[in-house]
Amino acid sequence: MxxxxxxxxxxxxxxxxxxxxxxxxxxxxxxxxxxxxxxxxxxxxxxxxxxxxxxxxxxxxxxxxxxxxxxxxxxxxxxxxxxxxxxxxxxxxxxxxxxxxNKFTARVSTDAAKIPLAPLENAQSYTTVTGELLKEQQVFNVEDALRNAPGIQKMWDATGRAGDGGGYFTLRGFTTQTRVRNGIAGLVTSGIDAVNLEKIEVIKGPSATLFGSNVTSFGGLINRVTKKPYESFGLEIGHTVGNYDLNRTSIDLNTPLGANVAFRLNSSYNYEGSFQNYGKSRTFALAPSLAIKATDKLSFLLESEMFFSRTAAKPFFFFYDSPKAMGITNVSQLNINYKNAYSNDDVTSYSRSLNYFATANYKFSDKFTSQTVFSSSNSFSNGPSPYFYLITDATAATLAPGTPDLPGNNNYIFRNDQSTFNSKLNAIEIQENINGDFNTGSLRHRFVVGLDFQRQNSNQIFYGNAYGVVPINDPSFDYGSFNKLLVDKTNAANPISAATVYPYIYRTNTYSAYASDVINLTETLIASLGARVDRYENKGNYSYTGDQTTAPFNQTAFSPKLGLVYQPIKDQLSLFGNYQNGFVNPGVYNNSEGTPLVAKLQNANQIEGGVKLGLFNGKLNGTLSYYRIRLTNVLRADPNSPVFGQIQDGIQISKGFEAEIISNPIASINIVAGFAYNNSKFTAGSPDVQGLRPNTAGSPYLGNFYVSYRLPGSVIKGMGLGIGGNYASKNKVINSVSQGTFELPSYTVLNGNVFFDRAKYRFGLSANNFTNKHYYTGFTTINPQKLRQFVLSASYKL
The missing domain is CATH 2.60.40.10 (Immunoglobulins)
Incomplete structure (x- = not known):
């Protein structure tokens, strides 16, 4: 009392x-x-x-x-x-x-359910990485930002190839990429600069009901939420330097252009070398946006994203001979030189992503609104991308007669590249959403009804060349001789032709209709249901010379979604459960006799349940969840086919547990922590992998944490520091009976930073991977990761 x-x-x-x-x-x-x-x-x-x-x-x-x-x-x-x-x-x-x-929380998402919902009202798991967290950690790209989200792990750096969609990640046992921007398609070819990002949402589980199949995976999706214009003047200019020749300049300018128009420009230029003996990248990002309020009911938002990059490829090591044939099971048995790029940094490729967006919002009444969205995504790439095959010494002697034969020592690599030749992937999307928020009797309805059209036009041209067998670790060998001069000479000797290219030339249209309704049965009991009908039209595949190689076909998919939320303590604690669906149109494959067939839809169904927290007036937020995903109709190679045919009978089960905590126990401390366990395996299909973990699933155990401490204002106002890190258990990048098992080692990477943040200026110093840990990522590959880097930033704000 x-x-x-x-x-x-x-x-x-x-x-x-x-x-x-x-x-x-x-x-x-x-x-x-x-x-x-x-x-x-x-x-x-x-x-x-x-x-x-x-x-x-x-x-x-x-x-x-x-x-x-x-x-x-x-x-x-x-x-x-x-x-x-x-x-x-x-x-x-x-x-x-x-x-x-609790500055690292975001309490409302308009994209995760296409309806404005607080996390405790949403029956689906998702993680938000806020702009405040990115600024404090001095994170400048999406790939690094995702180290703050539990259950997601980087597999590959961005390849820079048109249509690739940036870096590759694994989420809940399946690969995914950053293909979604503000809830719709926004393809990016290179690494994605974070200069115009307000936050990043990792929306977990198969999500085809609301987002379709073109931009999602069975494990979930990554949504970039961008900065928007506002109605007052603002300016922030920043510059960053660091070892490995890091130099970065950025600007965030906002200005009103009259009473009802506002303009915002975010831009950055980034140059960086490599922790290895060769390698450099230059990127430029330009993201202007214009907000127009035509009337009290009608407003427009015009945006564009322009990313340009010229980069040297990071080394990728593939297996030409299987680990079983090489007699190895882990990286320590190889002779890879961690700091050797194995090619000169003048072997570079160029990539470009130009994305344009237009949004019209109309308010019919206080209860109904309309949103019409148009997007155009255009990616382009051209140039070589070196990669390297690991081979036995016996294979080296076969590929390069005269090479010394030293069986069992694995002393050689086979140098290759997979170039793109003026490759393009263009996509447009038109989407209409009608949102409502009204009551029928005692029931509150928050719903969305949408129509979506997506077109993809691919003209991706790949070709490759071989650049000989070289020793894997010989201090006297000139690895820089794999240079632009050699590449140009080899390309001239092997000109582009129909016989030398690998084309991905196709056109597809997808027509979709979807609806979702979130119903407050009571103040504390919320049900949601949704469905999507998707009509996919493949206009056929074509050769480099324009000949049709596969016939057109059509497929129709139905994707349901159900959810239930109960809040024992309203707005503080919720119990949630969901059933969600995802699907993919695999296209055409050849059966065991070589006859082309249209593949059946691959379907993933998820059941998930858990608890969401928003306790102690928002000081303790989090999600604990268990999920189980069953994927059917997985394609696999037929080992008995003389024509490299396939069979579509595989089943993959992926299940696990995830925990995330975002806490503000006292005023000066903020904590972000996460843990994820994933158990994924093939339960039907090829005997070669049945019962084994897929190489797309990454490490079974993942952990992340970050602790931020801001000194009391009475001491040094605006001064703070943070420390964090990531743990990943061993990762089986090769895992089959015939190929053997090859594991990348577990790793713990630690990062720290100090900052001084005042109203007009900000200084920050970060030490990333400050223990100088040697570690690798990959799937089917071995990719060395960046060593210790110090980053110093300063910015001025108006």
Whole structure:
């Protein structure tokens, strides 16, 4: 009773610059964890200890508002309307919270369910990596940012090839890439610069019902949420230096262009060498955006992303001879020189990604809105991409007669490249979403009904050359001789022709309709159901000379989705479960006799259940979940086919447990931590892999953590430090009866940083992989990763 008497009630309302109610945003008290979320009318109410505070509403792109308030024990304090100088679309997109105490949380997502939902209302697991976390860690690309998400592991760096979609990751036992931007297709060829990112969402499990099959995988998807224009002036200019010749300059400029128009430009130039003896990359990102409010009901957002890169390939080691034939099972048995790039850094490829987006939002009423989206994604690449085969000494003698034969020592590699020749992948998407939020009797409905059209036009041309057998680790050998002069000479001797290229020339259309409804059966019991119908049209595959190589075909898919959320403690604790579906159109394959057949749809069905936390006024957030995914109709090689035929009878089961905690135990400390276990194996299909873990599944055990400490303001205002790291268990990149098993070793990589962040300027110093750990990633490959790097950044803000 005494405790209750020391508290009072704070109530009020948050509105946008146009006096529109700001729903689903968070409000709290400076320096505390006390707060609440506004309702549909922008109203909030919560209890807090008696005392004098400040309500501070502050976020990137939103003018800071400070409202002093005194809470009286046993009384109600009404702060009336709090007006924020921002558009309603911004306030529903981001978390507007006082003091950003738990600054690494994001409380509302508009993309994960295509409906604005708080995490505790969503029956699906997803992780959000916030812009504040990226800034504090001095992370400049998506690949590095994802080290903060549990259950996802990098497999390959971005290849720079058109259509590849950036780096390769494994999630819940299946490979995935970063192909989604603000909920729709946004393909990128090279590594993805984070200069224009507000946050990254890792949406877990097969998600074809809302996102289709072209941009998702059976394990989930990675969604980039970008920065948007706002209605006041802002400027931040930054420069970064580091070892390995790192030099980076970035700008974030926002300016209003009249009463109802705002423009924003994010751009960066990045140059970096390599921890190896050769290797360099140059990238340029340009992301302008324009927001137009035509009327009180109609607004437009025009955006573009332009990424350009000229990079030397990072070394990829493949197995030409199987690990079993080589008599090896792990990296320590090889003679790879970790710091040798094995090719000169003038062997570079060029890639370009040009993405354009247009969004029209229309408000029919307070209960119904429309969003029409157009996107155009255009990727291009040209140039060589070296890779290396691991071979036995006996194979070396066969490939290069006269090479000394030293059986069993594995002293040679076979140098190759897979070049792209003016390769292009162009895609357009048109999507219409109607969102509603209304009641039927006592039931609240939040729904989306959508239509989607996607077209892909691929003209990807691959070709390869061999560059001889060389010793794998010989200090006297000139590895820089694999240079541009040699590549140009070899290409001239083997000109591009129909006989030397490997074309991926095709056109596809996909027509989709989907619907999803989130129903509040009671205040604490929420059900969701959704479905998608997908019509896929493949217009056929073509040769380099334009001849049709496979006939056109059509397929129709149906994808359902169900979910249930129960909150024993409203807005603080939820129990959730879901059934989700994903599918892929594999295309045409040759059967055992060599007859081309249209493959059946590959279908993945997931059952998931768990707990989501938002306890202690947002100081303890997290998700604990168990999932099981069953994938059917997996294609496999027929070992008895004389024409390299395939059989479609495989089944893969992937199940596991994931845990994520985002905590703010005291005002000065923030913690992000995660753990994931995945058990994946083939249960039917090829005897060669049945019962074994797929090489796409990565490490069974993954862990991540980051602890941030900000010194009290009375000591040095704005000073803080952080330390974090990642753990991955052994990774079987080759795993079959015929090939043997080859494991990459487990690793723990540690990172640290210190920062000084004030209103007008910011300084930061990071030490990435500060223990200088030698470690590898890959699937079917061995890819050495970056050693210790120090990064120093400075920025000026207006």
């Amino acid at each position: 005494t405790f209750a008497q020391t508290r009072g009630t704070l109530k009020g309302k948050v509105v946008s610059s146009k006096n529109e109610p700001a729903a689903n945003v968070s409000v709290g008290l400076e320096g505390t964890g006390f707060g609440s979320t506004t309702n549909d009318l922008g109203e909030f109410s919560f209890r807090a200890p008696a005392g004098t505070y400040k309500i501070i509403i502050s976020y990137v792109g939103v003018e800071t508002v400070q409202v002093p308030v005194t809470i009286t024990a046993g009384a109600v304090t009404d702060v009336s309307e709090i007006k924020v100088n921002a558009k309603l679309s911004q306030l529903t997109e981001v978390n507007v919270i006082a003091s950003r105490a």
